[in-house]
Amino acid sequence: MGSSEKAATKKVAGSAKGFLILIALVVAAWVVFKILTPSNFGSPKNLLSYFEASLMVATGAVGFYFVMVMGMFDFSIGANIMLSSIVGCVLAQRFGLGYPGLILGCIVTGALVGVLNGLFYVKLRIPSMIVTTGLALIYESIANYIAGSQAPTLPSDLRALGAMPGNLILAAIAFIISYVLLNYTKIGTYTYAIGSNEFVAKNMGINVNKYKVIAFIISGAFLGVEGVLTISYGSSMVATTGMGSMSRNFFPTMGCFFGLALKKYGIPIPAIIIGEFFINIIYYGFVAIGAPTAIQDVIVGLALLIIVTLTTKVDKGEIVK
Amino acid sequence: MSEVRLQVQNLCKTFGITKAVQNVSFNINKGEVHALIGENGSGKSTLTNMLTGIYSIDSGHFILDGKEVHPKNQVEANDEGISIIVQELGTLSGLTVAENIFLGHEDRFVKYGIKNTGAMNREAQKLLNQYGFDRIRAGAMVDEYNFEDRKLVEIVKATYFNPKIVVIDETTTALSQEGREELYKHMNRIRAEGNTVIFISHDLPEVLRMSDTITVLRDGVYIDTVKSADMTEDGLKKLMVGREVTGDYYRADYGGEISKEVVMSVKNVTVPGLIRNISFDLHKGEILGFGGLSESGMHEIGKACFGASFDREGSVTLADGTAINDIPTAIRHSIAYTSKDRDNESVVMNQSIGDNICLPSLDTLKNGAGLLSDRKMKAFANEYANEMSVKMVNTDQFVSDLSGGNKQKVVLARWIGKDSDILVLDSPTRGIDIKVKQDIYQLMDKMRKNGKSIIMISEELMELIGMCDRILIMKDGEISGELMRSPELDENSLIAKMV
Secondary structure (H helix, E strand, O other): OHHHHHHHHHHHHHHHHHHHHHHHHHHHHHHHHHHHOOOOOOOHHHHHHHHHHHHHHHHHHHHHHHHHHOOOOOOOHHHHHHHHHHHHHHHHHOOOOHHHHHHHHHHHHHHHHHHHHHHHHHHHOOOHHHHHHHHHHHHHHHHHHHHOOOOOEOOHHHOHHHOOOHHHHHHHHHHHHHHHHHHHOHHHHHHHHHHHOHHHHHHOOOOHHHHHHHHHHHHHHHHHHHHHHHHHHHOEOOOOOOOHHHHHHHHHHHHHHHHHHOHHHOOHHHHHHHHHHHHHHHHHHHHHHOOOHHHHHHHHHHHHHHHHHHHOOOOOOOOOO | OOOEEEEEEEEEEEEOOEEEEEEEEEEEEOOOEEEEEOOOOOOHHHHHHHHOOOOOOOEEEEEEOOEEEOOOOHHHHHHHOEEEEOOOOOOOOOOEHHHHHOOOOHHHHEEOOEEOHHHHHHHHHHHHHHOOOOOOOOOOEHHHOOHHHHHHHHHHHHHOOOOOEEEEEOOHHHOOHHHHHHHHHHHHHHHHOOOEEEEEOOOHHHHHHHOOEEEEEEOOEEEEEEEHHHOOHHHHHHHHHOOOOOOOOOOOOOOOOOOOOEEEEEEEEEEOOOEEEEEEEEEOOOEEEEEEOOOOOHHHHHHHHOOOOOOOEEEEEEOOOOEOOOHHHHHHOOEEEEOOOHHHHHOOOOOEHHHHHHHHHHHHHEOOOOOEOHHHHHHHHHHHHHHOOOOOOOOOOEHHHOOHHHHHHHHHHHHHHOOOOEEEEEOOOOOOOHHHHHHHHHHHHHHHHOOOEEEEEOOOHHHHHHHOOEEEEEEOOEEEEEEEOOOOOOHHHHHHHHO
């Protein structure tokens, strides 16, 4: 059993290194902004609110990860969050279905968006990026139609999932489900297999198209959860059109980059969660400094490049696309 | 009389206009190693790919133990008792060893939709230990292991469930001697258990040694099935090619002087973890061989000379003093390189034969306006594809459609078109049939006589002995010996310095 013990030790050492990197990033970001603006940044209370903000986006990211590991992309995630939260809100409020309407409405809508993304992608046989960009425009328009002239607003008695501990409980459930799906089901194994070599995976009898659709459905459902948390936190959702939802793509995608970068340490899900926290610290750090939005975007964009470069160890000669 | 395990009946398969397998019928018995041989493009792999569900069958039947089988993928083939070990890498990165072994068969570890990873790892480790591969850890990512070990994982994956037929498709060419011995052991075991191995190999001595029966295919047509014990290597060659293989196989000259003129000088080259303190000179018109075990570092020598190594220390200089530190400089100074990993490092698979041949010579194929000239490129590609007699429809055909030997011809055509003076050929005949091998040997001999210098890196000792003026043997990243061309040189004198 010596060898398997050694394997276990190595795995632990690997994941410990991964956690160390993540924690170091979080601490470094905190220290930098604390020095720059000691008075209005980084108190325990502040940190908690950054963490709550990161929980929201992390729930979407842990689902979106399934799509990204397979080597696909989804430009409609922002539109999905918008559409599912508007549907959930309308069901909860206008149809009087309360929490079940809100939660199920968001998740089922998200999953349906996933079904559409997946089916269009495998049936049309065109790149996922293009399919989802086209569909995002459609989802935005549907959301706009459902919302009508006013932004749907969630009444205060239905907003328990927008604050502690409701948001934490819902997010934790989402994280656990994604962890189990990834590590303890066939779906997880096949997700990695398809991401590694689709052709070989197909020859092993894996129905590649089916699992691609499943990945989009999982992604969609988790983005639906993000929709629940988003509208519960912000109380209302404006249905923007003309790709206005794209700005919502940023955070879940960034989280996924952390997951992919630290996949080799065997901790993609924790990496996504802590990674989102880190990004939010930077984001709120800039808000605290009072940096103009344009500057914030430049810095956050640069931070993305730096972090992914530092955390992704590309083997010598490995081809990067 | 042995019992028939598999009947192949009137099997046909076409790809576009190519008739890959034409009305092939023969029987394979229980408890035998049945070799399938033929030149590249003879239909061996197409046939076994149909048997294992990788390709669909156009017409004809496979009758396994009296029952027709028609698998649609490898998992269905496994369920019928048929498995395959492929030529190239067949394991998936990003998955653990255990996940690779049980890929497609996870259901036995799944309860209520949840996979029992622990049980799966334990089961896989038990199998690995049974096979004597204790050092491979079931729970580790398969990426942590090298090519050879990943092949061992494939052996376990393909045979643990005691299949009736195991297809071994040109696997041995990718393995070092130890890896091959390991594979042979399992082939013998499968036979002893009364099951069948279908063995595809270009190495005829290996085929004669390991198999009981040999079926020969040529251009997709069934030629003959013979007993290995009654056959000689020359007899097999005749069946494969359809005529006596005449003329010299390797070069026939001995005793010639190596030119004093040094064209490339390698001094104290070290690539961390791969090679250490390597120094040698390459002379004009010389074929300099590098031999050794697969992991001896010899493959890195080729990369180092082509400026393709990372973190290389020491120097590689040409006669005019040019230092070769990167690939563009190497190509500009007439150095050519063919990689052992042909599919990934030499050819651009999803591009045409023409594009592949023209790639390094684009600068010379421009028209007056400085744009690439379609006409010039076509003419250039045709000239060198024809010179190498690439078997193709035309140069617009994609390289991915070609057999291994023809891909190699495209790679060589590219460098001949570039008129390179120094050729670094890593495993140039790997997985290639005797006819194309002979072509390549003759080409090398011709180039040598024209004053070109060649570095030939090979795991096939016979071709090193047959072709080289000088052979440097590598061991553990260092040069462990130098042997000069001589008719007395044999494999044992090389092996003595390798291990």
